[in-house]
Amino acid sequence: xxxxxxxxxxxxxxxxxxxxxxxxxxxxxxxxxxxxxxxxxxxxxxxxxxxxxxxxxxxxxxxxxxxxxxxxxxxxxxxxxxxxxxxxxxxxxxxxxxxxxxxxxxxxxxxxxxxxxxxxxxxxxxxxxxxxxxxxxxxxxxxxxxxxxxxxxxxxxxxxxxxxxxxxxxxxxxxxxxxxxxxxxxxxxxxxxxxxxxxxxxxxxxxxxxxxxxxxxxxxxxxxxxxxxxxxxxxxxxxxxxxxxxxxxxxxxxxxxxxxxxxxxxxxxxxxxxxxxxxxxxxxxxxxxxxxxxxxxxxxxxxxxxxxxxxxxxxxxxxxxxxxxxxxxxxxxxxxxxxxxxxxxxxxxxxxxxxxxxxxxxxxxxxxxxxxxxxxxxxx
Numbered sequence: 001x002x003x004x005x006x007x008x009x010x011x012x013x014x015x016x017x018x019x020x021x022x023x024x025x026x027x028x029x030x031x032x033x034x035x036x037x038x039x040x041x042x043x044x045x046x047x048x049x050x051x052x053x054x055x056x057x058x059x060x061x062x063x064x065x066x067x068x069x070x071x072x073x074x075x076x077x078x079x080x081x082x083x084x085x086x087x088x089x090x091x092x093x094x095x096x097x098x099x100x101x102x103x104x105x106x107x108x109x110x111x112x113x114x115x116x117x118x119x120x121x122x123x124x125x126x127x128x129x130x131x132x133x134x135x136x137x138x139x140x141x142x143x144x145x146x147x148x149x150x151x152x153x154x155x156x157x158x159x160x161x162x163x164x165x166x167x168x169x170x171x172x173x174x175x176x177x178x179x180x181x182x183x184x185x186x187x188x189x190x191x192x193x194x195x196x197x198x199x200x201x202x203x204x205x206x207x208x209x210x211x212x213x214x215x216x217x218x219x220x221x222x223x224x225x226x227x228x229x230x231x232x233x234x235x236x237x238x239x240x241x242x243x244x245x246x247x248x249x250x251x252x253x254x255x256x257x258x259x260x261x262x263x264x265x266x267x268x269x270x271x272x273x274x275x276x277x278x279x280x281x282x283x284x285x286x287x288x289x290x291x292x293x294x295x296x297x298x299x300x301x302x303x304x305x306x307x308x309x310x311x312x313x314x315x316x317x318x319x320x321x322x323x324x325x326x327x328x329x330x331x332x333x334x335x336x337x338x339x340x341x342x343x344x345x346x347x348x349x350x351x352x353x354x355x356x357x358x359x360x361x362x363x364x365x366x367x368x369x370x371x372x373x374x375x376x377x378x379x380x
Contacts, residue, residue: 008041010220010231018052018076018089023247024236025097026081029153029161032099041100043223043231045216048089052076053178056084057153058304060261060281060297066178075178078252079260082151082163083301084138085278086179092169092201094215096121098223102158110152110302114138117162118150120222127218130205136276138301140164145200151301167201168212261297269358273350277303277341284354286362289319294351300341306331310347321352 009028016024028042053065053075061067061079064086070077075088089095098117107113118140125132125140125147132148135141140148151163172195181195202215224231236244251257263270263283273280278299285292294314296307310331317323328344328351 006229007039008043008223008227008229008231009039010233011042011044011046011236012216012233013044013046013236015049015091016046017049018054018078019248019252020244021046021048021052021089021095022054022078022080022252023244025099025161025163026247026251027240027244028097029099029155029159030157033101033157033159039232039234040104041098041229043220044095044097044099045219046095046097047091047212048076048093048095049091050075051088051090051174051178052078053086053088055079055086056151056299056301057081058083058261058297058307059086059299060263060283060295061258062262063281063297064180066180069178073177077258079258080151080163081153081161083299083304084149084151085299087149087165088175088178089165090171090174092167092171092212094164094166094168094212094219096162096164096166096219098160098162100160100162102154102160105160110154113152113160113162114150117152118148118164120226121148121164121166121219123226124215124219124222125202127222128202128206128210128215130202142200142205146198147200147202147205166215167199168215169201169203170199172196172199261295263295264293267293267295267358268361269354269356271350271353271357273346273353275300275342275346277301277346280342280346280350282350282354284351284358286319286355286358291315291317291319291324291355294354296347296350303341306335307347309335314351319355321348324348324351 025044028044031037032039032042053070055061055064057080065077067077107116122132122140130142130147132140132142135146138150139146140150148164148166153161176195202210220231264285267283267285269284269286271282273282280296280298283295291314294311296311310328313327313331314324317327325348328348332340332344
């Protein structure tokens with residue numbers, strides 16, 4: 001299953017900021033492939049100070065997080081290296097980051113990594129009497145309720161970063177204040193009820209008192225046993241913090257990083273479409289019957305290179321469903337995926353729906369036109 005080596009570094013931190021938390025995870029990923037680094041892997045368990053609102057790598061930040069409200073509440077804002085949806089992290093949410101050189105592992109796809117790295121976490125929860133399992137490849141659920149979100153990123157050197165956000169506890173009202181989840185149309189009581197039906201926490205699931213420190217200790221032991229390694233406790237040094245500060249300033253607090261995947265001003269059409277791989281938020285700009293630009297964002301965890309290829313091929317393409325379908329199919333065919341998160345049909349639907357809204361915004365009358373002759377039957 002694995003060929004991991006024997007000595008990993010263990011780091012336990014409390015009260016970190018959003019930018020520092022993510023920058024430290026990236027730093028630990030960057031050094032783990034250095035031949036002079038003394039450890040064969042890193043496990044970091046940490047909690048955030050107050051709250052930080054973190055969007056997924058491929059999300060449109062302004063659409064997912066209420067920036068003005070975060071500023072009022074003094075919540076930190078940042079963007080992860082890993083995909084998935086927007087979350088809040090505070091003292092009652094446990095951040096887990098595992099970094100390893102990819103050449104230590106025998107795997108064929110990132111899908112295998114989710115199962116491999118999450119297994120010790122599942123075992124730790126089982127020791128607490130919590131039966132957790134995969135709902136999708138990047139969520140752990142307990143009887144249909146999410147208790148942890150997962151993410152994987154592999155950098156150009158082959159180093160792997162595995163993220164998990166585990167809900168020890170959760171203040172739903174704090175979350176609803178800053179995250180623009182797709183139930184905004186409901187009143188506060190209905191929003192709280194809806195979130196309660198979708199999420200759970202360690203505190204809700206067990207019938208005994210347990211501290212965050214005890215949860216961390218249990219998780220560390222399960223990782224040591226599962227991978228057959230030993231841990232050495234070594235905090236982040238002053239010199240390392242200088243390098244991490246550079247990452248904070250130049251990436252995780254920098255506008256270019258935070259506001260990437262933001263639509264252009266002339267993208268007047270936007271669609272929301274839920275797929276098996278996550279929520280697609282697709283933007284489109286038109287010039288008459290021609291596509292000026294397309295932006296595909298969302299809480300998916302992969303396929304981003306495929307989507308960027310499709311965006312490029314659609315630029316200045318004719319606004320014709322069959323032509324768009326052909327471009328999408330060609331791109332998918334050139335980058336075959338065993339089990340794509342987002343299907344060709346779902347992506348086509350999202351783009352055409354955004355186009356309909358863009359045309360409506362430009363006061364075009366499209367019903368029954370030659371450009372959408374099959375749209376109603378296709379989307380039904």
